[in-house]
Amino acid sequence: MRLPRLLLCGALLYAAVYLLTALFAQPPFDQVGAVAAAVFLPLWLTLSVANAAIGVYSAGYRPREEATVLLPVFGVPAVLALVVWWLTGGAPIASARTPLILIAGIALWLALALLGGLLLPGATRATALRFTAAVFLPLWVALMMVNLLIGVVVAGYGVGEEIPVLLLNVAVPAVVAAGAWAPFRERPTPWNR
Template sequence: MRLPRFLLAGVLLLAAVFLLTSLFAQPPFHGVGVTAAAVFLPVWCVISVVNARLGVVSAGYRPAEEALVLLPVFGVPAVLAGLGWLASSTLWDGGPVIQTGRAPALFAAGLALWGAILLIAGLLTRKPSPARSAATAAAVLVPLWVLLCLVNLTIGVLAAGYTVAEEIPVFLLNVAVPAAVAVAAWGLARRTAS
């Protein structure tokens, strides 16, 4: 069944966006939840609509059937994004803004993002296979993750006052962990398929 995998992909993507927003926000920023929702919702809407379109065009489902599936595919993660927004504004004064323990939070965001991409790749391809999904996930995650880690490096230099020389080793470690997991999973899936 595809619905639970789509819901898990949505939750993982939302978790990654919320963590990244919490990491990139600088005090006294009070809009982590609303910013995370504003980034997540349009992205998830596009993914959900693409899924519905593929269901009609490729799988031959009727539009009315796909519209019924679109409701929970988009709706459940959207409600969770709204609840994250609400919790952020009421419980954490718009936060949380992660000040300490940033590396584990960044690794968790990278792994959640990779998991979401891996699931989405498997769900949106015509003839999915673990090797093809893992290859797509690695190909999408690695450049995206390098870009996000560059944003983190820039924040470290401009907002936290670190030097570029201090941030480079942290940047390399931040890139390496999720990228290594994605590439290793791709290699394992390729070997298993052979």
């Protein structure tokens, strides 16, 4: 049951990386797909190998068994990344930025929540979601500060115009993260059930 969740996690993580890369891209735009793949592939390989190591050291699987699972865990999202790069050519995103940033934030949070549940040994849902919040929120605030800087420095918006956008872009995924964690605060429910 872990494999479908890992594949979903890889697809969500790639979607977030691609959207953020396309949203943050500056001319020339022909390298968006390449940059997204260059960021995603080593990150996903590291996470895939960490999953295999957890399988060997914590779950007691043989290295040969985990090696056969490592190929689809890494390979399917990697092929997805390469196909999207090939099909899109790395087109930038010029309009509807805020909704796409919010989608990227929620996709990133979902990917991290799945990873927290899968890679933290013995994690309850509350533990996994707490870990996700601890990783996601500072990362997302930093990414949205980059978005603010792009808006001010590159697009020519004023800081006063960008602050409400920053607050909205940070608040919506943060509320989703907090809302998902709330039902599991009191009851320790294993993630894998």
